[in-house]
Amino acid sequence: MDLKVHLEKGWGSFLQFIGPALLLTFVQIVVSIFSLGILAPVTAAGYFQSLLLAQREGRTPVVKDLFAHMSLFLPLLAFGFVSFLAVALGFVLLVLPGFGVMIFIVFACLYLLPLMTDQKLGLIDAIKESWNMAVKDPIADHIIITIVYIAIISIGGSLPLVILLAQPLATFILLSFYDERLNKPAAE
Structure with missing residues (x-):
């Protein structure tokens, strides 16, 4: 993976669609807040x-x-609920297991939403495929893009x-990598 290519492609897409992307982001955040997070996943x-x-x-x-x-409302709501319970259980046990569960979910399910919408996969199949894409060689590429995505979102x-x-911006960069990972044979 050439991280520079994905950063440039993400930045270019961001600049090209800055107005509509900002509006879309604003509406998505407002809908998520006013629905108390219930509509956030869908x-x-x-x-x-x-x-x-x-x-x-x-x-x-x-x-x-x-x-x-x-x-996708019910499958994503169920996934969110189960994820919340797993993270909450981890935090109840001790703080570190909670963070470990969160990191694992993000690592394993980074491509969940694009796979469900783009490839029309069901929840379980999308989780399996997201995991397969995450651990596809070279795994370091996936770790790097996960860190970049989380860093941009956290700072923002x-x-x-x-x-x-x-x-x-973070989403465009992630989707650039998703396309590469989706179309790259497993042997590479």
Whole structure:
């Protein structure tokens, strides 16, 4: 993997679609907050797919894309609930197991939403495929892109309103890598 290529592609897509991506991010955050997080996973699925189509096909993201995958509501809600319970159990046991569970979930399920929307996989199949993509050689590439994604989101989330810029940038970079990982044979 050439990280520079993914950073440049993500940055280029971000600049090309900055207006629509900012609006999409703002609406997704507002909907997530006002629904108390209940609609966050399903709107995130629409968000990822919208930005993926923007990057692949040059299609301008629109707000209605956030709600295009409502059929995934129950599977994603169940996944979120189970993930929350696993992390909460880890924190109850001790702080480090909670962080360990969170890191494992992010590592294993980084491609979950694009796989469910782009490849039309069910929840279990998407988790399995996301894991397979995560551990595909060279695994260091996946670790690097995971760290880059989390770092951008964390920095963006720690400063007021910067998340509106950080979220689409990090997502475009991740989706660039997702496309490479999806289309790369396992033997490479």
